Amino acid sequence: MLSKKRVPLKALLLLVTFAFGSFTVSGTVLPFTISDAHKTTGSFVLTISPSVLNIPQGMSATSTVTILSTQGFTGTVALTAQVASGITVVFNPSGVNVPVGGTATSITTVQAANNASMGTYNIIVTGTGAAGRKVLSSSALLTATVNPQGDFGVYAYPYSITVVAGFTNSTSIILYGKNGFNGSVTLSATVPFGFLGVMGGQNLVKLTSGATSNTSLLVSTTTSTVPGKYNVSITGSSGTLSHSCILAVSVVDPSPESLSLLGVTNKFPTNLTLSLHNNGNTPITLQSYSVTDISGDMWTLANWTGPTISPGSNSSAVILIGSSCNACAYKGIIDLFQQFVPTHTYLITITTKLNSQFTFTIVF
Incomplete structure (x- = not known):
């Protein structure tokens, strides 16, 4: 029975040459090496600015997510967020391409629902990418504080006027924004049919948070208007928001001139x-x-x-x-x-x- 014996590769090549007799071997035999030419290295860092947002109920605010390449990283980073109920986070774009040694950004919109509970929410924003077969991730904390819904108020000043039958009188309608309200308000008036006339008033009235605006309202009567007390309802509307106030009007007979x-x-x-x-x-x-x-x-x-x-x-x-x-x-x-x-x-x-x-x- 023949016995097996391992032959070194270098010796095997020499034996093959001698066996066929037609080859000349010269030089040296190089050792084998393995090269991973496609190996990816590096990492990235995710940051958010601003990292603190104040959002009225039903409104939104934006922040910027920045991905910084480190140690030669390049590739696509996908963005996700862990949020609580009542808060929605949208990334634009939701995935960014990061160049070597550079940065990429995404605009983050945080939306608070109309019924979102007021308070502070911690939102964890995570970017996920890959370096070769290695999965990389980086996270940052975005804090959102939900405030009361932006709103406005309306009232008449003075809220009670006297009009002599056949004459006119006026009042001011005051509007003010609160809780971050920023928008336009449409004014309308409801009057007793056939008794009073209402004229004037700026429409639309533009408001910003904390600001006050006013417009004049003219109430007219005729000599046929019956003396008495009347209520004029003044309503301001903006989207789903609506508020009213009452202007009390007293109509009196004209007294003799004095x-x-x-x-x-x-x-x-x-x-x-x-x-x-x-x-x-x-x-x-x-x-x-x-x-x-x-x-x-x-x-x-x-x-x-x-x-x-x-x-x-x-x-x-x-x-x-x-x-x-x-x-x-x-x-x-x-x-x-x-x-x-x-x-x-x-x-x-x-x-x-x-x-x-x-x-x-x-x-x-």
């Missing part, structure tokens, strides 16, 4: 100024006047553009005669009453747009 003289100022030979007060609840518009001296001589201005005096307010009215009033008509002895004379007494009669007359006695 005008009083407070004093006389700026006395000049052909003009003087009356200081007048409106005692009533309706505006008074002065339309004409006459000035009579002790002899009965009279200056009259029939088409006077006099002031309109608001209820409870004071106003000045300039009275002209003689050479200062080309539009005036004179009745009396020619050239006898051409100017005011010190210590003399005069009667000034003022007629309003509603044909009410008020006569005042003054001593010049």
